Amino acid sequence: MSDSCCSGTVDLRAMQAKQRRVLMIVLAINLATFVMMLAASIYSGSSSLLSGSLDNLGDALTYLLSIAVIGASGRAKAQVALxxxxxxxxxxxxxxxxxxxxxxxxxxxxxxxxxxxxxxxLALNGICLWLLTPYRHGDINLASAWECSRNDVFEGLAVLLAAAGVWWFGAGWPDLVVAGALLLLFVGSAWRVLRWAWRSYRAEP
Known part of the structure; x- marks a missing residue:
């Protein structure tokens, strides 16, 4: 019986260590993409790039919070998800x-x-999504991290669409249209994460 308990403890610790490594990688990637996109936004005068850089900064903070609550109670994870x-x-x-x-x-x-x-x-956030996809149906902590990463992939595609629109029309309005679409994406994502977190919070004793 004790061997079984020890095995379960070791397996849990190994799983938590793996989750922590994955989150550390995506944290580093998002910090790097934040700096890169912020610099590109300042240089280019692009609103879509600025929105993407702010999203990457928010995601980096999200992953940092996710790392902090690995192994914590379900209630703590729900509070962090909020x-x-x-x-x-x-x-x-x-x-x-x-x-x-x-x-x-x-x-x-x-x-x-x-x-x-x-x-x-897009390439870097594709790596993040690939790393987090196995955890998309896990607890609220990892599921919300996956939600952020999926948003980043949509954001990358949208930014490329903005670049094509600016080139084709020779105007700045396609960039603003894409930034507006990303705004709606962020609002919808925030609503889903808050709803999941609230349900998880209420379900915890």
Whole structure:
């Protein structure tokens, strides 16, 4: 009986260590993509890139929180997931402010910079999604991390669409349209994570 308990404890610790390693990798990737996309946004004047960079920063904070509660109680994980949802919603507010500012100060962003940064972001976030996909049906902690990573892949595709639109039309409005679409994506994602977290929180004793 004791051998069985020890085996179960070892298996649990090994699983938690594996989860921690995966989250550390995606944390590092998101910090790197945040810096890269922020620099590209400043250079290009792109709202879609800025929204993507803010999303990556929020995701990095999300993964950091996810690492902190590995092995914690279900209630603690639900509380952290609530905070994750609020972080995603905060990114949506920041994007909305940026779009409003760009509407008052229109300019044509540099589509080459948008395209290069978008491709790099899509490739790196594809790696993150691949790493997190095995945990998408796990507890609220890993499931919410997977939700963030899936958003990043959609974001990468949208940024490439923005670059193509700016190049084709020679105008800045496609970039703003994509930024607006990302804003709606963030709001929807925040709602789903907050709903899951609240249900998990209420289900815990």
């Amino acid at each position: 905070l994750k949802g609020l972080l995603i919603f905060g990114a949506a507010v920041a994007v909305a402010v940026q779009i409003g500012w760009r509407l008052g100060h229109p300019e044509v962003p540099v589509f080459e910079a948008i395209g290069i940064a978008g491709l790099a972001n």
